[in-house]
Amino acid sequence: MLNRRRFLLNAGAASLAAPLASMMLSRAGTAFAAEAGKPGEPGWRAFEVTTRVDLADAEGAAQLWLPVIQSAEGYQKASAPKWSTAADSARLAQDPTYAAGILHVNWSGEASPSVEMKQIVSTRDRxxxxxxxxxxxxxxxxxxxxxxxxxxxxxxxxxxxxxxxxxxxxxxxxxxxxxxxxxxxxxxxxxxxxxxxxxxxxxxxxxxxxxxxxxxxxxxxxxxxxxxxxxxxxxxxxxxxxxxxxxxxxxxxxxxxxxxxxxxxxxxxxxxxxxxxxxxxxxxxxxxxxxxxxxxxxxxxxxxxMNWVGFNSARDIVLPGGHEREDFLMYPCALTKWGTPDCLNPATFAYSITSREITA
Known part of the structure; x- marks a missing residue:
């Protein structure tokens, strides 16, 4: 039986994607493209980007914020992300100042909190x-x-x-x-x-x-x-x-x-x-x-x-849930009972990001 707390968002889930209707990079258009990742379009390349996070040592309530790739008019088209997790809640959000797309995940006390997020994005040189x-x-x-x-x-x-x-x-x-x-x-x-x-x-x-x-x-x-x-x-x-x-x-x-x-x-x-x-x-x-x-x-x-994709242009933002950052959101960010794990130290914050080019 499917765990009722396991969430999987698909690109057609307009109710969750709607809050991201404002663009973060050019702020003109929609946050996600309907045909992102469609191979064969002249001048464009498509990629599948997968982020996996494991908070094995969280011990109690934990939160996670992942930067989300968004579309940018003319050179970057991103699909809505899909994710799977046994968290109590997982939702797409954006900060009100810069419209940065963020996946916000909450666990109340999972033994081994984890999440996987996938996105398709296509780019062309700018x-x-x-x-x-x-x-x-x-x-x-x-x-x-x-x-x-x-x-x-x-x-x-x-x-x-x-x-x-x-x-x-x-x-x-x-x-x-x-x-x-x-x-x-x-x-x-x-x-x-x-x-x-x-x-x-x-x-x-x-x-x-x-x-x-x-x-x-x-x-x-x-x-x-x-x-x-x-x-x-x-x-x-x-x-x-x-x-x-x-x-x-x-x-x-x-x-x-x-x-x-x-x-x-x-x-x-x-x-x-x-x-x-x-x-x-x-x-x-x-x-x-x-x-x-x-x-x-x-x-x-x-x-x-454009062998690179953009997340956001946010500086000194307040993340969904009220967690403040006095810099930027380019890496996964978490908060556990032990504080904020170092996103640059795999020994304390285990995550992986992979990219696969889609050619057919």
Whole structure:
């Protein structure tokens, strides 16, 4: 007999998908695409992404929050997720500020709490010509400071120093991009994707970090210079056609990656990725002035290779159920009687994420 508390959501479950009708990445359209993952469409690739979480040592009530892949107009189409769990409740939700899609799971006292979530997503390479527009309210939001990403004080002063007497937003954005690429470096010792603590980076003068640090620095400086900007948190799902180090397939449990967007007229949202430029320099052991790196650097202002999928652009959010986070939701997040397990430590928080390309 089927356990009455076991839930399985399919893509047609409109009653659960409806709260996610607002887009998180472009916030224009629906959160899920009806034909996501349909193979054979010219220029598109389809992937099945599976997340498995096991909270074997939870001992009592526990909660879990999983970031959900959502659609983004023009370059990413995600189906509604399907999941299975013996939890007391499992539901799709979104945070009210950024419309980030989240699977929220609650257990009251399972012996071995676990959940598996699957999604189909299709992607195509993105460039600035795809013309993703934004509302006035959305642009206002992406100019605001957050607790972990301020735009005043040393952030504002640094941004103004970088842009100088430039007045065109695109010129200002390119100056900030070049400054970030030239002055930061990828620090392999930093755990995960980093913390994105912009003020600390500027106050200490230590510009080493990972993608969340480098992207957040670019976003904060852009906002301080009057350019709407945002991080986009996601995960790599396939090997790269450019450099080996910026791709991952199969087991992608540690393949999370943060990118950035800026809003320019008349283009709309423009994709940017300064962090991967610094990753290529470190992991491919190439100097910044190497011709291949310089070509990649130029392309990374205005293009994303879509061997990666985006979850959300949320900063400093309150998760469903009232759990606060002063950073971002790119990894699975849990709360047990022991507190919040370290999502970067498999010994205390066992989960796996896998990607499989769908070709037929």
């Amino acid at each position: 460039d600035a010509s795809q013309g993703l527009k934004a509302t006035a309210d959305e642009l206002a939001l992406e100019l605001q400071p957050t607790p972990s990403m301020p735009t005043d004080g040393i952030v504002k002063a640094t941004a103004m120093k970088i842009v100088g007497d430039r007045t065109r937003p695109e010129d200002r954005a390119r100056a900030i991009y070049d400054w970030v690429v030239d002055n930061t470096f990828r620090d392999a010792k930093v755990q995960g994707c980093g913390s994105g603590n912009v003020r600390q980076m500027l106050e200490t003068g230590y510009f080493g970090g990972k993608c969340a640090d480098i992207s957040s620095l670019f976003v904060a400086l852009s906002r301080a210079a009057g350019i709407p900007a945002r991080d986009v948190f996601g995960i790599r799902v396939a090997d790269s056609g450019t450099f080996k180090c910026i791709g991952k397939s199969g087991d992608i449990s540690k393949a999370q990656h943060c990118r950035a967007e800026i809003y320019l007229e008349p283009q709309g949202w423009v994709p940017v990725d300064p962090a991967d430029v610094r990753k290529v320099v470190l992991e491919e052991k190439l100097p910044l002035d190497n011709p291949a790196v310089q070509a990649f650097r130029a392309k990374s202002f205005g293009n994303w290779e």
